Amino acid sequence: MKTGIAGSARAVAIEALEGRLLLSSVVAAAVPGTGTINGSVYDDVNGNGVIDAGEKTLAGVSVFYRAGPDDLTQVTTSTDAAGQYNFDGVPAGVRGVAAVSNGPVFINPNTVSVSVTAGQTSTADIPVTAFAIVTGRVRKVGKLGLEPAVGAKVYLDANDNGRADRGEMRQTTTVAGYGFYDAPAGNHSVRMLRVPPHVRPQSTSVRGTIVRGRAVNFPDMVLARPVVKLSGTAFVDRDGDNQVDQGEPLLNGVEVIVDLNRNGKQELGETHAYTNASGRFATTAPAGRVTLTILVPERYGRLGAFSTTRIVNIALDSGDRDIRIGFIPR
Numbered sequence: 001m002k003t004g005i006a007g008s009a010r011a012v013a014i015e016a017l018e019g020r021l022l023l024s025s026v027v028a029a030a031v032p033g034t035g036t037i038n039g040s041v042y043d044d045v046n047g048n049g050v051i052d053a054g055e056k057t058l059a060g061v062s063v064f065y066r067a068g069p070d071d072l073t074q075v076t077t078s079t080d081a082a083g084q085y086n087f088d089g090v091p092a093g094v095r096g097v098a099a100v101s102n103g104p105v106f107i108n109p110n111t112v113s114v115s116v117t118a119g120q121t122s123t124a125d126i127p128v129t130a131f132a133i134v135t136g137r138v139r140k141v142g143k144l145g146l147e148p149a150v151g152a153k154v155y156l157d158a159n160d161n162g163r164a165d166r167g168e169m170r171q172t173t174t175v176a177g178y179g180f181y182d183a184p185a186g187n188h189s190v191r192m193l194r195v196p197p198h199v200r201p202q203s204t205s206v207r208g209t210i211v212r213g214r215a216v217n218f219p220d221m222v223l224a225r226p227v228v229k230l231s232g233t234a235f236v237d238r239d240g241d242n243q244v245d246q247g248e249p250l251l252n253g254v255e256v257i258v259d260l261n262r263n264g265k266q267e268l269g270e271t272h273a274y275t276n277a278s279g280r281f282a283t284t285a286p287a288g289r290v291t292l293t294i295l296v297p298e299r300y301g302r303l304g305a306f307s308t309t310r311i312v313n314i315a316l317d318s319g320d321r322d323i324r325i326g327f328i329p330r
């Protein structure tokens with residue numbers, strides 16, 4: 001038997017949502033009317049659905065409502081400095097009011113249902129869980145200066161004891177660095193889990209303040225090879241004995257490039273030096289195997305005595321080193 005629902009009044013909705021039974025008001029069908037919804041969005045740290053002492057309201061969170069999943073009309077606002085929102089002119093009925101992340105505020109979204117009665121104000125506080133994001137980079141000395149260190153293992157030292165404990169977040173870096181989601185709030189360090197052999201890092205931990213609902217970018221950690229002092233003498237080695245003998249000219253203005261990418265040019269991140277009137281140069285270089293590109297001024301080359309470019313491969317340990325660059329006349 002069919003019973004017409006339309007009448008002088010109708011029950012708008014009885015819905016069970018999230019275990020709570022919401023009973024709508026009965027409104028006049030002819031004049032639906034509008035009401036007001038207001039409330040706060042707050043960080044429900046203990047997840048009990050109630051705003052407790054110490055739990056904060058959140059400013060700048062997007063809040064929107066719609067009548068239901070099929071209602072394409074979405075009205076959006078955002079919480080003010082006090083974490084409050086307000087919607088006027090809301091059609092009467094049961095509305096879902098949702099809070100979602102916006103701009104620099106990160107929350108797990110949540111929706112609450114609220115019954116709007118014409119001419120009245122309904123209050124709906126929206127509990128959400130705010131989470132913090134910690135990002136950062138690990139970099140190393142590469143062919144063109146500092147570049148991303150991929151595969152570095154880092155952890156977030158939540159209890160600040162300098163060790164990676166069970167339950168502490170850890171990650172392996174990619175080209176983009178690392179990113180810890182849902183990081184614990186407070187002042188904490190991100191530390192390198194293991195430093196690769198033969199590397200003397202400039203920093204193995206970085207520290208910052210982590211705030212719920214916010215993203216924080218920690219300073220870079222830098223892996224670097226030890227830097228050593230490299231000096232030497234450029235000369236014409238007439239007898240080819242690799243010794244600077246009496247009567248062998250010392251070469252002035254010879255450029256010595258620590259050519260990390262071996263392309264014959266000095267670029268950003270590559271050290272270099274020119275020899276002085278005594279044929280001496282001094283610069284620095286990363287320990288390990290390095291390639292020196294040595295450029296001799298044209299005036300010497302034009303003499304036909306030797307080529308104007310020389311490539312020298314040397315292995316530097318962590319101590320300082322003095323080398324001889326002898327040019328043997330052809």
Ligand SMILES: [Ca+2]
Nearest residue numbers: 044048050052
């Ligand atoms: Ca709570």
Ligand SMILES: [Ca+2]
Nearest residue numbers: 157161163165
């Ligand atoms: Ca720890």
Ligand SMILES: [Ca+2]
Nearest residue numbers: 237241243245
């Ligand atoms: Ca000699």
Ligand SMILES: [Ca+2]
Nearest residue numbers: 259261263265
């Ligand atoms: Ca180069």
